[in-house]
Amino acid sequence: MPLPRPASPRALWSDLRAFAGERSGVKWIAAVFAILMPVVIVVGFIVDARTNVLPGEQVIYAESWSANRTDAEIVEAQQQREARKQEIADERQRQFQKLERRLGL
Structure with a gap:
């Protein structure tokens, strides 16, 4: 079975014009949106x-x-850092509680 002959560009354009003539403008707009949205x-x-x-x-x-430095200095520095961390955590908790009261939760 032989393959069909390749179509000419003129035939392609005439087919496209005939296809476009059968469709309304609304369908073309819908087709453009259907292609554009996934892109x-x-x-x-x-x-x-x-x-x-x-x-x-x-x-x-x-x-x-x-x-x-001595072990006592190391322990004191660690305790100071832990106290500072706890102060920051307490302040953050206080701010969230203030926000909670303002939002009425």
């Missing part, structure tokens, strides 16, 4: 995949201590 979604995913991929710059602070 926009896929492009959105591609753009989103390229943003904020790498972690930002991270600063690490290191404390400098003398080499000859």
Whole structure:
């Protein structure tokens, strides 16, 4: 069975004009939106995949201590740090409680 002859570009254009003539303008608008919406979604995913991929710059602070400090000084510094952490946690909790009261929860 032989293959059909390739169609000429003129035949393609005449077929497209005939097809377009059978459709109303509303159907063409719907077709454009039907094609455009998935394209926009896929492009959105591609753009989103390229943003904020790498972690930002991270600063690490290191404390400098003398080499000859005593165990009591170490324990005192640890207790001060723990007290400061607890103060920060208490303040944060107080702020959330204030927000809760303002929102009426």
